[in-house]
Amino acid sequence: MANTNMEKTSRGINKTIIYIVCIGLSLLSILPFWIMFVNATRSTAEIQSGLSLLPSTHFMTNWDVLISKSFDPLKGFLNSLTISGASTICAVYFSSLTAYGLVVYNWKWRQPFFTFIMCVMLIPAQASAIGFYQFMYQMHWTNSFLPLILPSIAAPAIVFFMRQYLLATLSLEIVEAARVDGSGEFATFNKIIMPIMMPAVATQAIFAFVGSWNNLFMPLILLTDKSKYTLPVMVSLLRGDIYKTEFGSIYMGLALTALPLFVIYFLLSRYIIAGVALGGVKE
Protein backbone atom coordinates (compact mmCIF):
# COMPACT_ATOMS: atom_id res chain seq x y z
CA MET A 1 0.00 0.00 0.00
CA ALA A 2 2.67 2.45 1.11
CA ASN A 3 4.66 1.50 -1.93
CA THR A 4 1.93 2.35 -4.45
CA ASN A 5 1.26 5.60 -2.61
CA MET A 6 4.89 6.57 -2.88
CA GLU A 7 4.86 5.65 -6.55
CA LYS A 8 1.84 7.85 -7.05
CA THR A 9 3.47 10.81 -5.33
CA SER A 10 6.66 10.45 -7.33
CA ARG A 11 4.64 10.25 -10.53
CA GLY A 12 2.80 13.38 -9.41
CA ILE A 13 6.12 15.20 -8.97
CA ASN A 14 7.32 13.92 -12.34
CA LYS A 15 4.15 15.13 -13.98
CA THR A 16 4.55 18.57 -12.42
CA ILE A 17 8.09 18.79 -13.79
CA ILE A 18 6.87 17.68 -17.23
CA TYR A 19 4.14 20.33 -17.27
CA ILE A 20 6.60 23.02 -16.17
CA VAL A 21 9.02 22.05 -18.98
CA CYS A 22 6.24 21.98 -21.58
CA ILE A 23 4.84 25.33 -20.48
CA GLY A 24 8.37 26.77 -20.46
CA LEU A 25 8.95 25.56 -24.02
CA SER A 26 5.59 26.97 -25.09
CA LEU A 27 6.55 30.34 -23.64
CA LEU A 28 9.86 30.11 -25.49
CA SER A 29 7.88 29.65 -28.72
CA ILE A 30 5.57 32.56 -28.00
CA LEU A 31 7.84 35.11 -26.35
CA PRO A 32 9.98 36.27 -29.33
CA PHE A 33 6.85 36.79 -31.43
CA TRP A 34 5.05 38.44 -28.53
CA ILE A 35 7.91 40.91 -28.12
CA MET A 36 7.82 41.49 -31.88
CA PHE A 37 4.11 42.36 -31.92
CA VAL A 38 4.34 44.46 -28.75
CA ASN A 39 7.39 46.37 -29.93
CA ALA A 40 5.65 47.09 -33.22
CA THR A 41 3.37 49.35 -31.19
CA ARG A 42 6.11 51.00 -29.10
CA SER A 43 8.25 53.98 -30.00
CA THR A 44 11.99 53.51 -30.52
CA ALA A 45 12.68 55.41 -27.30
CA GLU A 46 10.40 53.08 -25.35
CA ILE A 47 12.03 50.02 -26.88
CA GLN A 48 15.48 51.27 -25.98
CA SER A 49 14.45 52.04 -22.41
CA GLY A 50 13.64 48.41 -21.64
CA LEU A 51 11.53 45.33 -22.13
CA SER A 52 7.76 45.45 -21.89
CA LEU A 53 5.13 42.81 -22.53
CA LEU A 54 2.29 45.28 -22.91
CA PRO A 55 1.51 47.15 -26.12
CA SER A 56 1.90 50.92 -26.35
CA THR A 57 0.30 53.56 -28.56
CA HIS A 58 2.80 54.23 -31.35
CA PHE A 59 1.32 51.85 -33.90
CA MET A 60 0.59 54.58 -36.44
CA THR A 61 3.93 56.39 -36.04
CA ASN A 62 5.82 53.15 -36.67
CA TRP A 63 3.61 52.41 -39.63
CA ASP A 64 4.23 55.85 -41.15
CA VAL A 65 8.01 55.61 -40.71
CA LEU A 66 8.01 52.10 -42.18
CA ILE A 67 5.99 53.10 -45.23
CA SER A 68 7.97 56.28 -45.85
CA LYS A 69 11.16 54.35 -46.73
CA SER A 70 10.97 51.96 -49.69
CA PHE A 71 9.23 49.23 -47.66
CA ASP A 72 5.91 48.49 -49.32
CA PRO A 73 4.25 45.67 -47.35
CA LEU A 74 1.09 45.61 -49.45
CA LYS A 75 3.07 45.20 -52.68
CA GLY A 76 5.22 42.50 -51.09
CA PHE A 77 2.13 40.75 -49.80
CA LEU A 78 0.51 40.74 -53.25
CA ASN A 79 3.72 39.55 -54.94
CA SER A 80 4.12 36.75 -52.41
CA LEU A 81 0.45 35.83 -52.73
CA THR A 82 0.64 35.70 -56.55
CA ILE A 83 3.74 33.52 -56.58
CA SER A 84 2.71 31.22 -53.72
CA GLY A 85 -0.88 30.89 -54.94
CA ALA A 86 0.06 30.07 -58.52
CA SER A 87 2.87 27.71 -57.61
CA THR A 88 0.66 25.89 -55.08
CA ILE A 89 -2.01 25.29 -57.70
CA CYS A 90 0.61 24.08 -60.20
CA ALA A 91 2.27 21.85 -57.62
CA VAL A 92 -0.81 20.06 -56.32
CA TYR A 93 -2.62 19.73 -59.67
CA PHE A 94 0.28 18.41 -61.74
CA SER A 95 1.61 16.25 -58.92
CA SER A 96 -1.82 14.64 -58.58
CA LEU A 97 -1.88 14.11 -62.33
CA THR A 98 1.57 12.50 -62.35
CA ALA A 99 0.70 10.34 -59.34
CA TYR A 100 -2.51 9.22 -61.04
CA GLY A 101 -0.53 8.29 -64.13
CA LEU A 102 1.82 6.27 -61.94
CA VAL A 103 -0.93 4.42 -60.09
CA VAL A 104 -3.65 3.74 -62.64
CA TYR A 105 -1.82 2.96 -65.85
CA ASN A 106 0.47 0.08 -66.43
CA TRP A 107 3.22 1.45 -68.63
CA LYS A 108 6.66 0.20 -69.34
CA TRP A 109 8.59 3.05 -67.71
CA ARG A 110 6.33 3.31 -64.67
CA GLN A 111 8.68 1.71 -62.15
CA PRO A 112 11.90 3.37 -63.45
CA PHE A 113 10.12 6.75 -63.46
CA PHE A 114 9.00 6.31 -59.87
CA THR A 115 12.48 5.23 -58.79
CA PHE A 116 13.83 8.32 -60.52
CA ILE A 117 11.35 10.56 -58.64
CA MET A 118 12.50 9.07 -55.35
CA CYS A 119 16.12 9.70 -56.30
CA VAL A 120 15.68 13.40 -57.08
CA MET A 121 13.35 14.06 -54.15
CA LEU A 122 16.02 15.26 -51.78
CA ILE A 123 18.32 17.15 -54.14
CA PRO A 124 18.56 20.75 -52.90
CA ALA A 125 17.55 23.62 -55.21
CA GLN A 126 20.69 25.54 -54.25
CA ALA A 127 22.83 22.97 -56.06
CA SER A 128 21.59 24.12 -59.47
CA ALA A 129 21.06 27.79 -58.59
CA ILE A 130 23.98 29.21 -60.60
CA GLY A 131 22.99 27.45 -63.82
CA PHE A 132 19.35 28.31 -63.16
CA TYR A 133 20.19 31.99 -62.73
CA GLN A 134 22.36 32.13 -65.87
CA PHE A 135 19.68 30.33 -67.88
CA MET A 136 16.96 32.72 -66.68
CA TYR A 137 19.26 35.70 -67.31
CA GLN A 138 19.74 34.62 -70.93
CA MET A 139 15.98 34.12 -71.30
CA HIS A 140 15.40 37.64 -69.85
CA TRP A 141 13.27 36.03 -67.17
CA THR A 142 14.91 37.63 -64.16
CA ASN A 143 12.41 39.92 -62.44
CA SER A 144 9.65 37.68 -63.74
CA PHE A 145 7.48 35.52 -61.50
CA LEU A 146 7.44 32.62 -63.96
CA PRO A 147 10.76 31.04 -62.90
CA LEU A 148 9.42 31.04 -59.34
CA ILE A 149 6.11 29.44 -60.32
CA LEU A 150 6.68 27.00 -63.19
CA PRO A 151 9.32 24.76 -61.54
CA SER A 152 6.72 23.74 -58.94
CA ILE A 153 4.97 21.68 -61.65
CA ALA A 154 7.71 19.10 -61.05
CA ALA A 155 7.48 18.54 -57.29
CA PRO A 156 8.83 15.03 -56.58
CA ALA A 157 7.94 14.97 -52.87
CA ILE A 158 4.29 15.86 -53.55
CA VAL A 159 4.06 13.24 -56.32
CA PHE A 160 5.43 10.70 -53.86
CA PHE A 161 2.84 11.64 -51.24
CA MET A 162 -0.05 11.67 -53.72
CA ARG A 163 0.95 8.28 -55.04
CA GLN A 164 0.88 6.79 -51.55
CA TYR A 165 -2.53 8.35 -50.99
CA LEU A 166 -3.97 7.00 -54.25
CA LEU A 167 -2.58 3.53 -53.61
CA ALA A 168 -4.34 3.51 -50.25
CA THR A 169 -7.69 5.00 -51.26
CA LEU A 170 -8.42 4.60 -54.97
CA SER A 171 -10.22 1.51 -56.22
CA LEU A 172 -9.71 0.93 -59.92
CA GLU A 173 -13.37 -0.02 -60.26
CA ILE A 174 -14.27 3.68 -60.12
CA VAL A 175 -12.01 4.30 -63.11
CA GLU A 176 -13.47 1.30 -64.94
CA ALA A 177 -17.02 2.48 -64.23
CA ALA A 178 -16.22 5.93 -65.60
CA ARG A 179 -14.83 4.32 -68.77
CA VAL A 180 -18.00 2.28 -69.23
CA ASP A 181 -19.97 5.51 -68.92
CA GLY A 182 -17.89 6.91 -71.75
CA SER A 183 -15.81 9.37 -69.77
CA GLY A 184 -12.45 10.25 -71.30
CA GLU A 185 -9.32 9.56 -69.25
CA PHE A 186 -8.57 13.23 -68.69
CA ALA A 187 -12.18 14.06 -67.76
CA THR A 188 -12.21 11.13 -65.34
CA PHE A 189 -9.18 12.57 -63.61
CA ASN A 190 -10.58 16.08 -63.38
CA LYS A 191 -14.17 15.27 -62.43
CA ILE A 192 -13.91 12.07 -60.42
CA ILE A 193 -10.38 11.59 -59.14
CA MET A 194 -9.54 15.16 -58.06
CA PRO A 195 -12.58 15.32 -55.71
CA ILE A 196 -11.55 11.97 -54.18
CA MET A 197 -8.04 13.29 -53.64
CA MET A 198 -9.15 16.53 -51.98
CA PRO A 199 -8.02 15.63 -48.42
CA ALA A 200 -4.49 14.90 -49.67
CA VAL A 201 -4.54 17.91 -51.98
CA ALA A 202 -5.52 20.21 -49.10
CA THR A 203 -2.71 18.94 -46.87
CA GLN A 204 -0.08 19.23 -49.56
CA ALA A 205 -1.43 22.62 -50.66
CA ILE A 206 -0.86 24.06 -47.18
CA PHE A 207 2.76 22.92 -47.15
CA ALA A 208 3.42 23.91 -50.75
CA PHE A 209 2.00 27.36 -50.06
CA VAL A 210 3.95 27.93 -46.86
CA GLY A 211 7.12 26.59 -48.46
CA SER A 212 6.82 28.94 -51.42
CA TRP A 213 5.78 31.87 -49.21
CA ASN A 214 8.83 31.44 -46.97
CA ASN A 215 11.34 30.86 -49.78
CA LEU A 216 14.18 33.36 -49.72
CA PHE A 217 17.01 31.99 -51.85
CA MET A 218 15.44 31.88 -55.32
CA PRO A 219 13.54 35.23 -55.15
CA LEU A 220 16.66 36.84 -53.72
CA ILE A 221 18.81 35.88 -56.71
CA LEU A 222 16.14 36.38 -59.40
CA LEU A 223 14.31 39.55 -58.34
CA THR A 224 16.34 42.75 -58.44
CA ASP A 225 13.49 45.16 -59.12
CA LYS A 226 12.15 46.41 -55.77
CA SER A 227 8.55 46.45 -57.00
CA LYS A 228 8.83 42.68 -57.58
CA TYR A 229 10.16 41.79 -54.12
CA THR A 230 8.40 39.10 -52.11
CA LEU A 231 7.96 39.51 -48.36
CA PRO A 232 11.00 37.41 -47.33
CA VAL A 233 13.22 39.45 -49.68
CA MET A 234 11.68 42.64 -48.36
CA VAL A 235 12.60 41.60 -44.83
CA SER A 236 16.24 41.88 -45.82
CA LEU A 237 15.64 45.62 -46.41
CA LEU A 238 14.92 45.95 -42.69
CA ARG A 239 18.50 44.86 -42.03
CA GLY A 240 19.94 47.68 -44.06
CA ASP A 241 21.02 51.18 -43.14
CA ILE A 242 17.71 52.90 -43.88
CA TYR A 243 16.04 51.67 -40.70
CA LYS A 244 19.19 51.58 -38.59
CA THR A 245 17.76 53.15 -35.42
CA GLU A 246 14.04 53.00 -36.18
CA PHE A 247 13.47 49.90 -34.06
CA GLY A 248 9.73 50.46 -33.79
CA SER A 249 9.24 50.33 -37.53
CA ILE A 250 11.64 47.38 -37.93
CA TYR A 251 9.43 45.39 -35.55
CA MET A 252 6.40 46.66 -37.42
CA GLY A 253 7.80 45.40 -40.72
CA LEU A 254 8.66 42.03 -39.20
CA ALA A 255 5.21 41.73 -37.60
CA LEU A 256 3.54 42.46 -40.94
CA THR A 257 5.51 39.74 -42.73
CA ALA A 258 4.70 37.20 -40.02
CA LEU A 259 1.03 38.10 -39.52
CA PRO A 260 -0.46 36.25 -42.54
CA LEU A 261 1.30 33.06 -41.45
CA PHE A 262 -0.01 33.34 -37.89
CA VAL A 263 -3.53 33.70 -39.28
CA ILE A 264 -3.09 30.66 -41.54
CA TYR A 265 -1.50 28.67 -38.74
CA PHE A 266 -4.18 29.28 -36.16
CA LEU A 267 -6.96 28.57 -38.63
CA LEU A 268 -5.37 25.36 -39.94
CA SER A 269 -3.09 24.18 -37.12
CA ARG A 270 -4.97 20.91 -36.70
CA TYR A 271 -4.42 19.98 -40.34
CA ILE A 272 -0.86 21.23 -40.33
CA ILE A 273 0.12 19.15 -37.29
CA ALA A 274 -1.61 16.11 -38.80
CA GLY A 275 0.21 16.76 -42.08
CA VAL A 276 3.62 16.95 -40.39
CA ALA A 277 2.90 13.65 -38.62
CA LEU A 278 1.90 12.09 -41.94
CA GLY A 279 5.02 13.41 -43.63
CA GLY A 280 7.26 11.51 -41.24
CA VAL A 281 5.56 8.17 -41.61
CA LYS A 282 4.64 8.40 -45.26
CA GLU A 283 7.23 5.90 -46.35
Next chain:
Amino acid sequence: MRRNGVNYSKYGYIFSIPFIVIFLIFSLYPTLYTAVIGFTDMKGVIPKPIHILDNPFQNFKDLIMENVSFRQSLINTLILWIANFIPQIVLALLLTAWFTNRRLNIKGQGAFKVLLYMPNIITASTIAVLFSTLFAYPMGPVNSLFHALGWSDAPIQFLQDKNTARGIVSFIQFWMWYGNTMIVLIAGVMGINPALFEAASIDGANGIQTFFRVTLPSLRTILLYSLITSMIGGLQMFDIPQLFITPAGGPDNATLTTSVFIYGQAFKGSYMYNKAAAASMIMFIIAAVLSLIVFYLMRDRSEAKLKKQQKMINKAAKAAARGM
Protein backbone atom coordinates in the same frame (compact mmCIF):
# COMPACT_ATOMS: atom_id res chain seq x y z
CA MET B 1 -17.13 -3.52 -79.35
CA ARG B 2 -13.46 -2.80 -79.44
CA ARG B 3 -13.48 -1.45 -75.87
CA ASN B 4 -11.30 -4.22 -74.52
CA GLY B 5 -8.78 -3.56 -77.21
CA VAL B 6 -8.17 0.03 -76.08
CA ASN B 7 -4.71 0.40 -74.72
CA TYR B 8 -4.73 2.84 -71.84
CA SER B 9 -1.05 2.61 -70.99
CA LYS B 10 -0.21 5.59 -73.22
CA TYR B 11 -2.03 7.82 -70.71
CA GLY B 12 0.63 6.94 -68.18
CA TYR B 13 3.13 8.71 -70.44
CA ILE B 14 0.77 11.57 -71.29
CA PHE B 15 -0.03 12.36 -67.65
CA SER B 16 3.66 12.38 -66.76
CA ILE B 17 4.65 14.74 -69.57
CA PRO B 18 4.20 18.04 -67.65
CA PHE B 19 6.35 16.76 -64.79
CA ILE B 20 9.04 15.45 -67.11
CA VAL B 21 9.19 18.54 -69.35
CA ILE B 22 9.36 20.96 -66.42
CA PHE B 23 11.91 18.78 -64.67
CA LEU B 24 14.14 18.69 -67.75
CA ILE B 25 13.96 22.45 -68.33
CA PHE B 26 14.05 23.83 -64.80
CA SER B 27 15.94 21.21 -62.90
CA LEU B 28 18.09 18.90 -65.02
CA TYR B 29 19.33 21.48 -67.51
CA PRO B 30 20.28 24.05 -64.81
CA THR B 31 22.08 21.32 -62.87
CA LEU B 32 24.12 20.27 -65.91
CA TYR B 33 24.70 23.91 -66.79
CA THR B 34 25.95 24.57 -63.27
CA ALA B 35 28.31 21.63 -63.60
CA VAL B 36 29.65 23.02 -66.91
CA ILE B 37 30.08 26.54 -65.47
CA GLY B 38 32.14 24.93 -62.71
CA PHE B 39 34.76 24.02 -65.37
CA THR B 40 34.87 27.46 -67.02
CA ASP B 41 36.16 30.98 -66.45
CA MET B 42 32.71 32.57 -66.18
CA LYS B 43 32.80 35.67 -63.98
CA GLY B 44 31.80 39.33 -63.96
CA VAL B 45 28.40 41.00 -64.36
CA ILE B 46 28.67 41.57 -68.10
CA PRO B 47 28.29 38.35 -70.10
CA LYS B 48 31.47 37.46 -72.02
CA PRO B 49 32.24 34.41 -74.12
CA ILE B 50 33.28 31.72 -71.70
CA HIS B 51 35.97 29.09 -72.05
CA ILE B 52 36.63 25.75 -70.47
CA LEU B 53 39.73 26.15 -68.32
CA ASP B 54 43.01 24.57 -69.42
CA ASN B 55 42.79 22.41 -66.35
CA PRO B 56 39.02 21.80 -66.14
CA PHE B 57 39.21 20.96 -62.45
CA GLN B 58 41.06 24.17 -61.55
CA ASN B 59 38.03 25.72 -59.78
CA PHE B 60 37.44 22.61 -57.72
CA LYS B 61 41.12 22.34 -56.89
CA ASP B 62 41.28 26.00 -55.85
CA LEU B 63 38.21 25.67 -53.65
CA ILE B 64 39.31 22.55 -51.85
CA MET B 65 43.06 23.18 -51.65
CA GLU B 66 43.39 26.95 -51.39
CA ASN B 67 40.12 28.68 -50.55
CA VAL B 68 40.11 29.16 -46.78
CA SER B 69 36.57 30.60 -46.75
CA PHE B 70 35.13 27.61 -48.56
CA ARG B 71 36.75 25.12 -46.25
CA GLN B 72 35.62 27.23 -43.31
CA SER B 73 32.07 27.25 -44.71
CA LEU B 74 32.00 23.44 -44.84
CA ILE B 75 33.31 23.26 -41.27
CA ASN B 76 30.80 25.90 -40.11
CA THR B 77 27.92 24.07 -41.75
CA LEU B 78 28.95 20.92 -39.88
CA ILE B 79 29.39 22.73 -36.54
CA LEU B 80 26.08 24.60 -36.81
CA TRP B 81 24.29 21.44 -37.85
CA ILE B 82 25.68 19.31 -35.02
CA ALA B 83 25.05 22.02 -32.43
CA ASN B 84 21.40 22.20 -33.48
CA PHE B 85 20.71 18.55 -34.25
CA ILE B 86 21.91 16.88 -31.06
CA PRO B 87 19.85 19.02 -28.64
CA GLN B 88 16.98 18.88 -31.12
CA ILE B 89 16.81 15.09 -31.26
CA VAL B 90 17.37 14.71 -27.50
CA LEU B 91 14.56 17.13 -26.61
CA ALA B 92 12.26 15.69 -29.28
CA LEU B 93 12.84 12.16 -27.94
CA LEU B 94 12.26 13.28 -24.36
CA LEU B 95 8.98 15.00 -25.28
CA THR B 96 7.97 11.97 -27.35
CA ALA B 97 8.60 9.68 -24.37
CA TRP B 98 6.46 11.94 -22.16
CA PHE B 99 3.62 12.48 -24.58
CA THR B 100 3.25 8.84 -25.57
CA ASN B 101 3.48 7.44 -22.03
CA ARG B 102 -0.08 6.34 -21.26
CA ARG B 103 0.57 6.02 -17.53
CA LEU B 104 1.59 9.69 -17.35
CA ASN B 105 -1.41 10.76 -19.45
CA ILE B 106 -0.21 14.30 -20.15
CA LYS B 107 -3.11 16.71 -20.75
CA GLY B 108 -3.16 19.51 -23.32
CA GLN B 109 -0.89 17.69 -25.79
CA GLY B 110 -2.73 19.21 -28.74
CA ALA B 111 -2.05 22.75 -27.51
CA PHE B 112 1.59 21.95 -26.70
CA LYS B 113 2.13 20.47 -30.17
CA VAL B 114 0.60 23.56 -31.81
CA LEU B 115 2.81 25.93 -29.80
CA LEU B 116 6.06 23.96 -30.05
CA TYR B 117 5.68 23.54 -33.81
CA MET B 118 4.76 27.20 -34.39
CA PRO B 119 8.25 28.65 -35.07
CA ASN B 120 8.66 26.18 -37.94
CA ILE B 121 5.93 27.77 -40.01
CA ILE B 122 7.02 31.41 -39.69
CA THR B 123 9.26 32.80 -42.44
CA ALA B 124 12.89 32.01 -41.58
CA SER B 125 14.10 35.39 -42.87
CA THR B 126 11.65 37.18 -40.56
CA ILE B 127 12.92 35.08 -37.66
CA ALA B 128 16.55 35.82 -38.56
CA VAL B 129 16.01 39.59 -38.54
CA LEU B 130 13.80 39.33 -35.44
CA PHE B 131 16.52 37.55 -33.46
CA SER B 132 19.16 39.90 -34.72
CA THR B 133 17.02 42.80 -33.44
CA LEU B 134 16.31 41.01 -30.15
CA PHE B 135 20.06 40.61 -29.58
CA ALA B 136 20.79 44.18 -30.64
CA TYR B 137 23.57 46.20 -29.00
CA PRO B 138 23.53 48.21 -26.77
CA MET B 139 19.81 48.16 -25.90
CA GLY B 140 17.98 45.19 -27.39
CA PRO B 141 15.36 43.19 -25.47
CA VAL B 142 17.85 40.45 -24.54
CA ASN B 143 20.32 42.98 -23.19
CA SER B 144 17.47 44.66 -21.26
CA LEU B 145 16.48 41.28 -19.83
CA PHE B 146 20.05 40.39 -18.82
CA HIS B 147 20.40 43.78 -17.18
CA ALA B 148 17.07 43.51 -15.34
CA LEU B 149 17.96 40.05 -14.03
CA GLY B 150 21.40 41.25 -13.00
CA TRP B 151 23.19 38.77 -15.29
CA SER B 152 25.33 41.42 -16.90
CA ASP B 153 26.78 44.74 -15.76
CA ALA B 154 27.38 46.23 -19.18
CA PRO B 155 25.53 45.57 -22.46
CA ILE B 156 26.92 42.53 -24.29
CA GLN B 157 27.84 42.57 -28.00
CA PHE B 158 26.35 39.15 -28.68
CA LEU B 159 26.94 39.27 -32.41
CA GLN B 160 30.64 40.14 -32.21
CA ASP B 161 31.80 36.94 -30.53
CA LYS B 162 32.32 33.97 -32.86
CA ASN B 163 31.03 31.27 -30.55
CA THR B 164 28.08 33.31 -29.27
CA ALA B 165 27.02 34.10 -32.84
CA ARG B 166 27.30 30.42 -33.81
CA GLY B 167 25.44 29.44 -30.66
CA ILE B 168 22.55 31.77 -31.44
CA VAL B 169 22.30 30.60 -35.07
CA SER B 170 22.26 26.97 -33.90
CA PHE B 171 19.71 27.83 -31.24
CA ILE B 172 17.40 29.42 -33.84
CA GLN B 173 17.65 26.32 -36.04
CA PHE B 174 17.02 24.10 -33.00
CA TRP B 175 14.10 26.23 -31.87
CA MET B 176 12.52 26.15 -35.33
CA TRP B 177 12.85 22.42 -35.85
CA TYR B 178 12.53 20.42 -32.60
CA GLY B 179 8.71 20.66 -32.70
CA ASN B 180 8.69 19.20 -36.19
CA THR B 181 10.98 16.33 -35.19
CA MET B 182 8.86 15.69 -32.09
CA ILE B 183 5.62 15.40 -34.09
CA VAL B 184 7.29 13.02 -36.57
CA LEU B 185 8.62 10.86 -33.74
CA ILE B 186 5.26 10.79 -31.90
CA ALA B 187 3.60 9.66 -35.12
CA GLY B 188 6.28 6.97 -35.35
CA VAL B 189 5.51 5.74 -31.84
CA MET B 190 1.78 5.66 -32.65
CA GLY B 191 2.66 3.36 -35.53
CA ILE B 192 4.37 0.79 -33.28
CA ASN B 193 2.32 -2.34 -32.67
CA PRO B 194 0.52 -1.80 -29.30
CA ALA B 195 1.03 -5.49 -28.51
CA LEU B 196 4.74 -4.74 -27.98
CA PHE B 197 3.94 -2.22 -25.24
CA GLU B 198 1.40 -4.56 -23.66
CA ALA B 199 3.93 -7.38 -23.58
CA ALA B 200 6.50 -5.06 -22.02
CA SER B 201 4.05 -3.95 -19.35
CA ILE B 202 3.04 -7.57 -18.56
CA ASP B 203 6.72 -8.40 -18.20
CA GLY B 204 6.89 -5.63 -15.60
CA ALA B 205 8.99 -3.11 -17.56
CA ASN B 206 8.87 0.45 -16.20
CA GLY B 207 8.54 3.57 -18.33
CA ILE B 208 12.27 4.06 -18.85
CA GLN B 209 12.90 0.41 -19.70
CA THR B 210 9.98 0.40 -22.15
CA PHE B 211 11.35 3.52 -23.82
CA PHE B 212 14.88 2.19 -24.30
CA ARG B 213 14.01 -1.43 -25.05
CA VAL B 214 10.82 -1.09 -27.10
CA THR B 215 10.24 2.46 -28.33
CA LEU B 216 13.75 3.44 -29.41
CA PRO B 217 14.57 0.26 -31.37
CA SER B 218 11.24 0.51 -33.19
CA LEU B 219 11.96 4.12 -34.11
CA ARG B 220 15.38 3.33 -35.56
CA THR B 221 14.45 3.87 -39.20
CA ILE B 222 12.49 7.06 -38.52
CA LEU B 223 15.41 8.38 -36.50
CA LEU B 224 17.84 7.63 -39.34
CA TYR B 225 15.46 9.24 -41.81
CA SER B 226 15.21 12.38 -39.62
CA LEU B 227 18.98 12.41 -39.28
CA ILE B 228 19.67 12.34 -43.00
CA THR B 229 16.89 14.69 -44.11
CA SER B 230 18.11 17.07 -41.41
CA MET B 231 21.67 16.76 -42.77
CA ILE B 232 20.51 17.61 -46.28
CA GLY B 233 18.43 20.48 -44.87
CA GLY B 234 21.41 21.62 -42.83
CA LEU B 235 23.59 21.64 -45.94
CA GLN B 236 21.23 24.21 -47.43
CA MET B 237 21.14 26.40 -44.29
CA PHE B 238 20.84 29.85 -45.82
CA ASP B 239 18.10 32.19 -44.58
CA ILE B 240 19.18 32.42 -40.93
CA PRO B 241 22.95 32.89 -41.42
CA GLN B 242 22.39 35.16 -44.45
CA LEU B 243 20.19 37.67 -42.62
CA PHE B 244 21.12 37.23 -38.96
CA ILE B 245 24.39 39.14 -39.07
CA THR B 246 25.60 41.82 -41.46
CA PRO B 247 27.86 41.24 -43.27
CA ALA B 248 26.43 37.77 -43.92
CA GLY B 249 28.56 35.02 -42.45
CA GLY B 250 30.19 37.21 -39.82
CA PRO B 251 31.74 37.70 -37.37
CA ASP B 252 35.01 36.65 -38.99
CA ASN B 253 33.28 33.99 -41.16
CA ALA B 254 32.04 32.18 -38.04
CA THR B 255 28.52 31.68 -39.41
CA LEU B 256 29.44 31.41 -43.10
CA THR B 257 27.63 28.31 -44.37
CA THR B 258 28.17 26.69 -47.77
CA SER B 259 24.97 28.22 -49.18
CA VAL B 260 25.88 31.68 -47.93
CA PHE B 261 29.34 31.20 -49.48
CA ILE B 262 27.83 30.24 -52.85
CA TYR B 263 25.47 33.21 -52.78
CA GLY B 264 28.28 35.57 -51.81
CA GLN B 265 30.62 34.32 -54.57
CA ALA B 266 28.02 34.57 -57.32
CA PHE B 267 25.90 37.57 -56.45
CA LYS B 268 27.99 39.86 -54.31
CA GLY B 269 30.93 41.97 -55.46
CA SER B 270 33.13 39.69 -57.54
CA TYR B 271 30.44 37.70 -59.44
CA MET B 272 32.60 34.58 -59.52
CA TYR B 273 29.99 32.34 -61.11
CA ASN B 274 32.53 29.61 -61.87
CA LYS B 275 33.71 29.31 -58.26
CA ALA B 276 30.13 29.37 -57.00
CA ALA B 277 29.13 26.70 -59.52
CA ALA B 278 32.02 24.46 -58.51
CA ALA B 279 31.07 24.89 -54.85
CA SER B 280 27.45 24.04 -55.74
CA MET B 281 28.59 20.84 -57.41
CA ILE B 282 30.56 19.81 -54.33
CA MET B 283 27.40 20.44 -52.30
CA PHE B 284 25.36 18.50 -54.85
CA ILE B 285 27.64 15.48 -54.54
CA ILE B 286 27.40 15.50 -50.75
CA ALA B 287 23.58 15.79 -50.94
CA ALA B 288 23.41 13.04 -53.56
CA VAL B 289 25.41 10.66 -51.38
CA LEU B 290 23.14 11.41 -48.42
CA SER B 291 20.04 10.95 -50.59
CA LEU B 292 21.28 7.59 -51.77
CA ILE B 293 21.57 6.48 -48.16
CA VAL B 294 17.95 7.56 -47.51
CA PHE B 295 16.87 5.79 -50.67
CA TYR B 296 18.38 2.49 -49.60
CA LEU B 297 17.01 2.89 -46.10
CA MET B 298 13.48 3.36 -47.33
CA ARG B 299 13.73 0.48 -49.77
CA ASP B 300 14.99 -1.87 -47.08
CA ARG B 301 12.18 -0.78 -44.85
CA SER B 302 9.38 -1.57 -47.28
CA GLU B 303 10.99 -4.91 -48.04
CA ALA B 304 11.21 -5.65 -44.35
CA LYS B 305 7.55 -4.70 -44.01
CA LEU B 306 6.60 -7.11 -46.79
CA LYS B 307 8.55 -9.89 -45.10
CA LYS B 308 6.83 -9.14 -41.80
CA GLN B 309 3.42 -9.25 -43.44
CA GLN B 310 4.27 -12.55 -45.09
CA LYS B 311 5.31 -13.93 -41.73
CA MET B 312 2.07 -12.81 -40.13
CA ILE B 313 0.04 -14.39 -42.90
CA ASN B 314 1.94 -17.65 -42.45
CA LYS B 315 1.36 -17.53 -38.73
CA ALA B 316 -2.34 -16.85 -39.18
CA ALA B 317 -2.60 -19.70 -41.65
CA LYS B 318 -0.88 -22.03 -39.20
CA ALA B 319 -3.13 -20.89 -36.38
CA ALA B 320 -6.15 -21.41 -38.56
CA ALA B 321 -4.94 -24.89 -39.51
CA ARG B 322 -4.47 -25.74 -35.88
CA GLY B 323 -7.89 -24.42 -35.05
CA MET B 324 -9.41 -26.81 -37.54
